[in-house]
Structures are given as structure tokens and as C-alpha cells.
Amino acid sequence: MRKKIGLLGGTFNPVHLGHLMMAQCALEQAALDKVYLLPSKTQNYKSMDELASAEDRLNMLRLSVEGAENISVSDFELAQKEDYTFTYQTLSRLCDKYPDTDYYFIIGADSLMFFENWAHPEILSKKAEILAFNRKGSFSPYTTMKACSGIDLTDIENDEEASLSSKIEKLKERFGTKVSLLDMPYMELSSTVIRQRAKMGLSLDFYVPKAVADYIRDNKLYK
Numbered sequence: 001m002r003k004k005i006g007l008l009g010g011t012f013n014p015v016h017l018g019h020l021m022m023a024q025c026a027l028e029q030a031a032l033d034k035v036y037l038l039p040s041k042t043q044n045y046k047s048m049d050e051l052a053s054a055e056d057r058l059n060m061l062r063l064s065v066e067g068a069e070n071i072s073v074s075d076f077e078l079a080q081k082e083d084y085t086f087t088y089q090t091l092s093r094l095c096d097k098y099p100d101t102d103y104y105f106i107i108g109a110d111s112l113m114f115f116e117n118w119a120h121p122e123i124l125s126k127k128a129e130i131l132a133f134n135r136k137g138s139f140s141p142y143t144t145m146k147a148c149s150g151i152d153l154t155d156i157e158n159d160e161e162a163s164l165s166s167k168i169e170k171l172k173e174r175f176g177t178k179v180s181l182l183d184m185p186y187m188e189l190s191s192t193v194i195r196q197r198a199k200m201g202l203s204l205d206f207y208v209p210k211a212v213a214d215y216i217r218d219n220k221l222y223k
Contacts, residue, residue: 003098006105006131008078009077010085012040012057013050015064016208023071025184026106027132035106042084044113046051048121050195051208052221063211086119091127102219104130112179113167123145127178134164134181198222 008027012019015037023035039057052060062071076083076094086121091103105128110130115121164181194207199222204213216222 003034004030004032004104006030006032006052006104006106007038007074007091007094007128008035009038009040009090011051011059012037012039013052013191014057014194014208014221016062016189016191017206018187018195020064020071020151021184021187021210022106022108025182027070029182030104030131030180032070032104033071034072036072036076037065038074038077038090040085040118040223041082043078050222056215056221058067060188060208060212060215063215064209066211083206088118088120088123088127092122103130104131106131106133107125108132109134109164109181112164112171114173115167115177121171121177122175123132125171126176129178131180131182133184134137155216167183183207 006023008019008023008026010019013201014152019037021073023037026032027035039061041054042051052113058075058078065071069144077090080090082089091105094101094103109132112130112190115130118124144180168177168179168181171179189207195203197204197207198216204216207213208216
């Protein structure tokens with residue numbers, strides 16, 4: 001029987017509750033057997049002086065999923081010889097190594113809008129189905145704004161949904177990309193904000209798991 005494995009990639013600098021929520025929602029909504037958090041060595045748009053070491057980022061990830069069921073961490077990309085591995089390369093190697101597995105690559109809908117600019121999207125599309133998290137839904141920021149202000153933002157929501165649907169159709173026609181849209185509770189979190197808070201000595205409670213917050217403090221990361 002073929003396995004259904006989800007992959008959530010990124011620098012995880014550091015991992016935060018939004019990442020973990022994405023993994024859990026993908027696991028449940030796409031009926032995956034397991035989700036792996038897949039840290040990369042570097043990202044060419046990241047400031048290297050703000051990038052924690054691969055060892056620290058891996059340790060924080062492992063702490064973040066302790067006790068989690070069917071969510072784990074893979075050092076597959078970190079173990080590669082290249083300084084940076086493109087997503088299509090990672091998926092090609094995984095498919096060769098584990099031919100009995102179907103892969104599902106987890107991203108945000110914003111990333112999907114630029115999918116054609118990724119390295120070799122045609123190869124990536126053959127190796128994995130894309131699971132994209134949509135902002136529209138009962139937990140979207142528009143829902144909160146409507147509830148608080150009483151302003152009808154339906155037109156904005158509909159325009160965003162139409163743009164996303166159009167993009168999915170174009171990717172399917174051009175690359176054969178298979179995309180499934182998922183929903184998750186809206187969380188305004190970013191690793192950048194967490195690094196800034198750590199630098200200022202502010203609390204990281206409710207931004208990252210406690211074990212990760214303790215690790216950042218004890219190892220004086222992002223100072």
C-alpha cells in the first residue's frame with residue numbers, strides 16, 4: 001500500500017506555532033499518513049547573520065514536535081552536499097529513494113501565486129501534489145474584519161478566490177500541477193517577528209512551543 005507523506009519545507013528560523021498548525025491541518029484534511037518538517041540549509045533571500053545554525057534549527061524543530069502523533073522532522077535536505085537544494089531536486093531524490101510513497105508539498109496560497117517562478121515547476125509537479133492553504137474561510141482575516149467593523153468584504157474575498165482558482169487552472173494546463181486547497185485558523189505569525197522579540201528580550205510565549213522558547217533563551221539565539 002502506497003504511503004501518503006506531506007512535506008513542509010523552510011528555514012524554520014525559528015519554527016513557530018503557525019508552522020505546526022499548517023502541518024496538523026494538512027495531516028488531517030489531506031488524510032496523510034505523516035507530515036515531515038523539512039529544514040533547508042539556507043535561503044538566498046535570508047540575511048545570513050540572522051540565520052541560526054542548521055544544528056540549532058534542527059534541534060528546535062525536534063523539540064517542537066516531541067509527543068506529536070504523525071508529525072516528525074527530516075534532515076534530508078540538510079544532509080545533501082549542496083549549499084542549497086531546490087525543491088524539485090529534493091522531491092526527485094525522495095521519489096527515487098522511496099518509490100512506494102506519494103508526496104504532498106505543503107505551501108501557503110501566496111507562494112502558489114509564484115509557483116511558475118520556482119526552479120523547474122514541471123518536474124516538481126510530476127513528483128508531488130501541492131497542498132495550498134487558502135486564507136478564505138471561517139478563520140480568514142476578512143471574517144475577523146467583517147465581524148469587528150461590520151464592513152462587507154465579500155467582493156474582496158471573491159476576487160481573491162477567483163484569482164487563486166485562475167492560477168490553479170493555469171498551473172494545471174501549463175505544468176500538469178495538481179493542487180488541493182486547505183484551510184487553517186488564521187495566525188499572524190512570522191519567524192522575523194519572533195527573532196526581533198528574542199533580540200529585544202521579549203517573551204516568546206504563545207509564539208513558539210515552550211521548549212523552543214527555552215532553547216532560544218538558553219542558547220542566546222538571535223541576540
